[in-house]
Amino acid sequence: MRAFAPLSMLLAAFSAVALATADQGPLDPARLLKPPTDAWPSYHGDYTGRHYSPLKQIDTSNAKALSLAWFYRTTAATDNAVVGGPAPLAGATGFGGGAPAATTGPIIKAIPLMVNGILYFTGPNHIYAVDARTARLRWHYYWRGRTAIGNRGVAMYKNAIYAVMPDNTVVSLDADTGKERWTKKLTGPDVSNWSTSAPIVIRDHVIVGIGGDTPVGATRGFVESLDPETGDSQWKWWVTPGPGEPGIDTWPSPELSLKSAGAPWQPPTYDPELNLLYVPTGQPTPTYNGKSREGANLYTCSIVALDVDTGRMAWYYQTSPHETHDWDATEVAVLVDGTIDGRPRKLVAQANRNGYFFLLDRTNGKPIVVKPFALSNSYHGVDNGVLVPNAAKEGSPGGTLVFPTSDGAVNFPAQAFSPDTGLFYTNATDAGSIFYLSPDPSDPTGLGRGQEWHGGTYQSRLIAIDYRTGEIKWAHKYPLNGWGSSQQPGVLATGGGLVFSGDPSGNFVAFDASSGTIVWHAQLGSQMTNGPQTYVLDGKQYVTVAAGDTLWAFYLQ
Numbered sequence: 001m002r003a004f005a006p007l008s009m010l011l012a013a014f015s016a017v018a019l020a021t022a023d024q025g026p027l028d029p030a031r032l033l034k035p036p037t038d039a040w041p042s043y044h045g046d047y048t049g050r051h052y053s054p055l056k057q058i059d060t061s062n063a064k065a066l067s068l069a070w071f072y073r074t075t076a077a078t079d080n081a082v083v084g085g086p087a088p089l090a091g092a093t094g095f096g097g098g099a100p101a102a103t104t105g106p107i108i109k110a111i112p113l114m115v116n117g118i119l120y121f122t123g124p125n126h127i128y129a130v131d132a133r134t135a136r137l138r139w140h141y142y143w144r145g146r147t148a149i150g151n152r153g154v155a156m157y158k159n160a161i162y163a164v165m166p167d168n169t170v171v172s173l174d175a176d177t178g179k180e181r182w183t184k185k186l187t188g189p190d191v192s193n194w195s196t197s198a199p200i201v202i203r204d205h206v207i208v209g210i211g212g213d214t215p216v217g218a219t220r221g222f223v224e225s226l227d228p229e230t231g232d233s234q235w236k237w238w239v240t241p242g243p244g245e246p247g248i249d250t251w252p253s254p255e256l257s258l259k260s261a262g263a264p265w266q267p268p269t270y271d272p273e274l275n276l277l278y279v280p281t282g283q284p285t286p287t288y289n290g291k292s293r294e295g296a297n298l299y300t301c302s303i304v305a306l307d308v309d310t311g312r313m314a315w316y317y318q319t320s321p322h323e324t325h326d327w328d329a330t331e332v333a334v335l336v337d338g339t340i341d342g343r344p345r346k347l348v349a350q351a352n353r354n355g356y357f358f359l360l361d362r363t364n365g366k367p368i369v370v371k372p373f374a375l376s377n378s379y380h381g382v383d384n385g386v387l388v389p390n391a392a393k394e395g396s397p398g399g400t401l402v403f404p405t406s407d408g409a410v411n412f413p414a415q416a417f418s419p420d421t422g423l424f425y426t427n428a429t430d431a432g433s434i435f436y437l438s439p440d441p442s443d444p445t446g447l448g449r450g451q452e453w454h455g456g457t458y459q460s461r462l463i464a465i466d467y468r469t470g471e472i473k474w475a476h477k478y479p480l481n482g483w484g485s486s487q488q489p490g491v492l493a494t495g496g497g498l499v500f501s502g503d504p505s506g507n508f509v510a511f512d513a514s515s516g517t518i519v520w521h522a523q524l525g526s527q528m529t530n531g532p533q534t535y536v537l538d539g540k541q542y543v544t545v546a547a548g549d550t551l552w553a554f555y556l557q
Helices: 007-023 029-033 254-259
Strands: 066-073 082-084 113-115 118-123 126-131 137-143 155-157 160-164 169-174 180-185 200-202 205-209 222-226 233-238 269-271 276-280 302-307 313-318 334-340 343-351 356-361 367-372 379-383 386-389 400-402 416-418 423-435 452-466 472-477 492-494 498-502 507-512 518-523 533-537 540-547 550-556
Touching: 029 200, 066 518, 082 180, 113 155, 126 160, 137 169, 155 200, 160 205, 269 334, 334 416, 343 423, 367 386, 416 492, 423 498, 452 498, 492 533, 498 540
Parallel strands: 082 137
Antiparallel strands: 066 550, 113 118, 118 126, 126 137, 155 160, 160 169, 169 180, 200 205, 205 222, 222 233, 269 276, 276 302, 302 313, 334 343, 343 356, 356 367, 379 386, 400 423, 416 423, 423 452, 452 472, 492 498, 498 507, 507 518, 533 540, 540 550
16 A cells, blocks of 8 residues: 655645755855854854854753754765865875775864855865755765865855865865866975865955974965955965064074964954954964074964955964964954943954963954963963063973963864853863973974873863953863863854853753853764854754764754
């Protein structure tokens, strides 16, 4: 006997197909200027970097009813993928190229975009387009270049997708099909740098940053603006200064400045009223051996404001002068419109890898708050708003105990700010290491982990910081020893009074944003590997999160 679906089910199915079809189309650039609701159109959700959505369908009263909507597991198999990039050498496998193993799924560190009912996200050398209602794969793109720790996301402009591959190649794809529009190599063929971060799109600028800090063949860090239609370069800003340029006096010689890194490997944020791009920069090289590069080493470990149309620097603030512990400043530069001393101010906030919270005036870079939020023993204190390094806490032949470790008190995973609570949220870890250096000050050591012994992780926690004072308002301490900061998951705040993140035991957790009380959790089977995001489709609010090679989505049944 044949079974027939009820008419109501057929009508519902037809309606879902019609909605999915209607959703398809280019990204309206106006969405990038709005808080994310029916879309998550850029890595940070919007230009502010707050990782905040005003959506409030899911709130503190009903979050306990969250349940699984769907999950999608990535694949490295390329049988049905769009394939780009140089052909691999015969028999080549592993880091240098070759066909990937079909039994493993690339890890998702990307925060997915959601535009017109489609999710776009990446794994190293892979880009996926997945239906945001059903998790059905729409297309899969594979880049045959070398493999590294990237990619961490994509950008979108009209009907095009942009990503930077680990071998420093920008690819532009058709958002409907995944087919290549153009590719652009950012570096020469011999450099050992790699790229990890998602681009961002501002009007007719695709903004990309170079990554990597390897000792041989390293490229000076830079931010570059590309034409979205052709990939042609519009401008390039180098992190470290060249001969005769401002800041070169903070290096022993121009040659050393040109050999350093300062890689800006976090997607920047943007203020459309000021037309300024806020770029957090990486650490200098050699990373641990400060004796070979005396001076503040501008503009590494800084937050730098650039004119988005010209790339010219408007101001800078250095979070870690003469940095010697791998504490780059590439954590998100979060834009806050707040009140200081009773008057409205345009601000930029960052919880830094060195264990300090910074609040700056984003019109001029002047510091307002510089305050520790984690164990840190490498500074004498603050002088005129700038940290003063303690030379006794640099690496030494006999070893020097330093807090935090080279992983930092925080790392690249997303931090969040809620304008509803006035609180800044981040996961943080207290941990210490012993740093070693060769007795020969000219020895180019300190680039890897061979000169550091991790002494232990003591406490990991989710903290809520009052942006106006740097005071910790509440902290949720995770059990046992927590994690290294580079394994911490990102954070999402919502208008429903919630903060979403994860714990070291593989739980996806919803916290009350005002108190830190846990209101819901779900076990994912492994630790979170990206930052959560949220969107509304068909009147339902979804929250997505990745754990390893799997993207999970939850909603209210």
